[in-house]
Amino acid sequence: MSEQTNTLIIRTPEGISFSLLLAGPVLRCQAWFIDALVVLIIANVLQKLLGVFGLISVDVAQAVITLIYFVVSIGYGILLEWLWRGQTIGKRLFRLRVVDEHGLRLQFSQIAMRNLLRFVDSMPLFYLVGGISCVLTRHAQRLGDIAASTIVIRTPVMYAPDIAQIMAGRFNSFRNYPHLEARLRQRISAPEANLALQALLRRDQFDDDARIQLFGEMVAHFSKTVQFPPEVVEGMADEQYLRNVVDILFNTKAAR
Amino acid sequence: MIIDLQRFLAAEREYWTQLEQILNRLDNNPDRAMTVEEIKQFHYLYQRASADLAKIRTFCSEPDLQRYVESLVARAYGEIHVSRDQTRGFRPMYWFFNTLPQTFRRHFAAFCLSTLITFAGVGLGAATVWIDPSSKEMIFPAQFSHLSQRPSERVRKEESATTDRLQGQKAQFSSFLMQNNIRVSILTLSLGMTFGVGTILELFYNGVILGAVSADYVSDGQTMFLLAWLLPHGAIEIPAILLAGQGGLVLAGALIGRRSRDPLRVRLRAVIPDLVTLIGGIVIMLVWAGIIEAFLSQYHAPVLPYEAKIAFGSVELVLLFLFLSRAGTKSQPAVKPS
Numbered sequence: 001m002s003e004q005t006n007t008l009i010i011r012t013p014e015g016i017s018f019s020l021l022l023a024g025p026v027l028r029c030q031a032w033f034i035d036a037l038v039v040l041i042i043a044n045v046l047q048k049l050l051g052v053f054g055l056i057s058v059d060v061a062q063a064v065i066t067l068i069y070f071v072v073s074i075g076y077g078i079l080l081e082w083l084w085r086g087q088t089i090g091k092r093l094f095r096l097r098v099v100d101e102h103g104l105r106l107q108f109s110q111i112a113m114r115n116l117l118r119f120v121d122s123m124p125l126f127y128l129v130g131g132i133s134c135v136l137t138r139h140a141q142r143l144g145d146i147a148a149s150t151i152v153i154r155t156p157v158m159y160a161p162d163i164a165q166i167m168a169g170r171f172n173s174f175r176n177y178p179h180l181e182a183r184l185r186q187r188i189s190a191p192e193a194n195l196a197l198q199a200l201l202r203r204d205q206f207d208d209d210a211r212i213q214l215f216g217e218m219v220a221h222f223s224k225t226v227q228f229p230p231e232v233v234e235g236m237a238d239e240q241y242l243r244n245v246v247d248i249l250f251n252t253k254a255a256r
Numbered sequence: 257m258i259i260d261l262q263r264f265l266a267a268e269r270e271y272w273t274q275l276e277q278i279l280n281r282l283d284n285n286p287d288r289a290m291t292v293e294e295i296k297q298f299h300y301l302y303q304r305a306s307a308d309l310a311k312i313r314t315f316c317s318e319p320d321l322q323r324y325v326e327s328l329v330a331r332a333y334g335e336i337h338v339s340r341d342q343t344r345g346f347r348p349m350y351w352f353f354n355t356l357p358q359t360f361r362r363h364f365a366a367f368c369l370s371t372l373i374t375f376a377g378v379g380l381g382a383a384t385v386w387i388d389p390s391s392k393e394m395i396f397p398a399q400f401s402h403l404s405q406r407p408s409e410r411v412r413k414e415e416s417a418t419t420d421r422l423q424g425q426k427a428q429f430s431s432f433l434m435q436n437n438i439r440v441s442i443l444t445l446s447l448g449m450t451f452g453v454g455t456i457l458e459l460f461y462n463g464v465i466l467g468a469v470s471a472d473y474v475s476d477g478q479t480m481f482l483l484a485w486l487l488p489h490g491a492i493e494i495p496a497i498l499l500a501g502q503g504g505l506v507l508a509g510a511l512i513g514r515r516s517r518d519p520l521r522v523r524l525r526a527v528i529p530d531l532v533t534l535i536g537g538i539v540i541m542l543v544w545a546g547i548i549e550a551f552l553s554q555y556h557a558p559v560l561p562y563e564a565k566i567a568f569g570s571v572e573l574v575l576l577f578l579f580l581s582r583a584g585t586k587s588q589p590a591v592k593p594s
Contacts (some may be wrong), residue, residue: 012333016306018326063427070435085283101521105334108346109529116535119439120446120454143449147507148528149521156323163262185258190315193258197318250261250316 008139008151010103020103021154023096025134028152032127034090039076043069077115082108086150095157101139101149110148117144166200167247173232174244181248184226193249196222196242203239215239259315268308272328275301279331302332351533352540354584359533360499361580363506370501373456374494377463382471384464389475395468403469407476414481414556422554430550437493437542441500445507445535452508459501466494484562487569489549495576496541503534 007019046068053061080088086098086106098114100106121130121142130142139151174181196218203211215238222245223233233241278298281288290298309325312318360367385392396403402410422429440458447454473482510523518526552565 010330010333012337014306016309016329016333018309018329018333019323020326020330021323057427059424059427063431066428066431066435070438083286085286099330099334103330103333104337107529109532112532112535113528116442116532117446117449119443120449143446147449147524149525155327156320188258190258194316194318249258 005138008101008153012103018103020099020151021156022140023094023152023154024140025131027094027096027154028134028140029127029131031088031090031094031096034093035076035088038089039073042076043072046072074115077118078112081106081111081115086111091152095155096152097155098145098150098152101151106150110150114144114148114150117142117147120144162201163197163247163250166197166243166250170243172244172247173236174228174248177228177232180226180228184222184245184248187225188222188245188249192221193246196246197250200239200242200246212238215242218242259311261316261318264308264311264316265321268304271301271304272308272325275305275328275332279328279335282335298332299336302329302336305329305332351536354587355533356537357580357583358587359530360502360537363502363530363534366505366509367498367502369505370455370459370498373459373501374463374466374498377460377465378467378470379463380460381464381467381469383467385468385471386475389472392468392472395464397465400465400469403472407473407478407481411478411481411556415558422550426550429554430546433549434543434546437496437546438539441497441538441542442535444497444500445503445531445538448504448507449511450508451511452505455501455504455508458504459497462497480562480566481556483569484556484560484565485553488565488572489545489553489569491569491573492541492548492576493545496538496545499534499538499541503531503538506534507531 006022006024008022009017009019011017047065050064050068051061053064077088081098084092087096091097098106098111100110118130121127121133121144123129127142130144133142133146134140137146139145141151145151174184199214199218206214219238219241222241275298278294278301305325305328309322309329312322312325316322381395384395393404444455444458447458470482473479506527507524510527511520513520513523516523552560552568556562
């Protein structure tokens with residue numbers, strides 16, 4: 001079994017590297033369920049519309065309905081993924097997208113191949129083969145994806161952290177010590193700073209005890225890195241200490 | 257050093273939004289041609305977003321923001337590094353008369369192997385029924401229950417029939433045959449993903465049924481009826497199944513990668529267009545076979561003379577042979593793709 005990962009890192013010839021968030025089997029299954037419903041609806045609507053053939057010949061009408069359902073069930077994924085660059089209605093709803101394994105634009109042959117191999121992936125029932133393959137492969141690929149060299153990724157929405165809410169208009173007493181401020185910025189690494197920022201942004205998601213313990217440990221770490229005068233930090237809550245540090249780290253031009 | 261996130265966001269957000277808008281426009285209208293100025297701007301925004309990504313990663317590490325900019329860079333990268341083949345439109349006539357037969361010939365060894373496996377099945381099926389005629393009931397699947405009766409009895413019934421048993425159902429029967437055969441063919445090809453095991457079993461099983469039916473009719477002295485019944489549609493349908501087997505074996509070959517130093521993904525990437533071409537050809541062949549089977553094969557003497565049906569099937573077979581062996585030879589690339 002390959003080691004599972006939720007990201008695929010791509011390094012471009014220009015030296016840029018970026019990672020793609022892989023979609024897991026559960027999310028893909030939800031999108032597939034929506035698509036299956038859409039196929040059913042399209043087939044039913046077409047069946048009703050093409051019912052007029054029945055006025056000419058019942059035989060022809062039945063034949064057309066049989067073929068329409070077959071063509072829609074196979075062609076739906078191929079057509080939409082081709083027109084919408086790797087997305088179907090279900091995938092759009094769940095912000096999923098099929099992309100080439102190398103991050104390049106999808107070729108038609110890749111889209112056709114991954115959709116035609118659904119015949120094997122859907123065996124014996126409810127995409128069991130494809131689901132097992134998704135769980136076992138490194139990049140959560142069903143057999144159709146492996147054959148077509150494609151992956152299914154999640155496309156994130158823009159999210160910018162609200163730094164202003166960290167201080168919420170309160171005074172930052174650490175700002176009175178510019179040399180310590182500068183030292184803090186110099187000594188704290190980006191991942192450490194981000195850890196503190198995330199802890200504050202997600203404070204309401206923690207249990208009280210866990211939050212107090214986490215903030216205490218972080219303050220202990222930061223206070224070892226840069227020591228502010230005792231009269232400034234005395235009586236200051238750990239959370240406020242952390243807010244001051246994050247404000248200094250991410251808000252360099254704040255008014256004093 | 258850690259970047260001033262608010263200032264950074266205020267400065268860069270506008271460029272990211274512009275890049276996202278261009279990407280969305282391309283998503284909604286992939287064939288739209290961009291002007292030189294638009295392309296320059298697109299490339300500039302891509303480079304700027306790439307530089308921003310490097311800054312975020314080094315001086316900020318904020319995960320959500322990083323993911324967002326990464327997704328923009330990834331989408332733009334895919335658009336900028338598109339392969340040239342994509343720009344050429346699909347030409348159906350060229351594809352049918354050149355690409356399809358060339359693809360078939362490029363993988364001729366796999367076709368021979370597919371034929372060999374099927375004929376091994378034919379041999380086994382024929383031998384089994386020849387030795388023990390009662391075994392045919394075990395060999396034929398449920399949907400072929402009409403084959404369990406004695407061939408000479410069926411021939412007598414067919415030849416003395418005064419009504420058309422497919423009256424008012426021909427189109428339905430034809431569409432059923434088309435979709436069923438296409439489904440089986442795609443499955444046969446797709447089973448190449450089982451390293452060819454599934455494809456081989458499918459081909460062999462089809463061969464066993466074909467051999468058993470043939471032996472049953474031949475041993476009962478109904479060779480003429482058998483040929484007249486099977487040839488008109490079988491001349492196209494059976495080769496279509498063999499082509500599906502060929503595709504499955506090509507896929508299996510790419511998976512196994514014997515005598516190739518290329519990694520798996522490169523091997524698969526090389527055969528995907530050929531497999532899709534083969535499937536396209538198979539679909540066309542099976543649509544034709546479905547029409548012929550419903551509208552011609554099911555009619556027997558005296559309505560349709562056996563000689564005429566056999567002649568029709570033979571002509572189809574010769575034309576198919578000529579098409580696959582000769583079509584597109586002039587436009588065939590001098591150097592075979594690796």
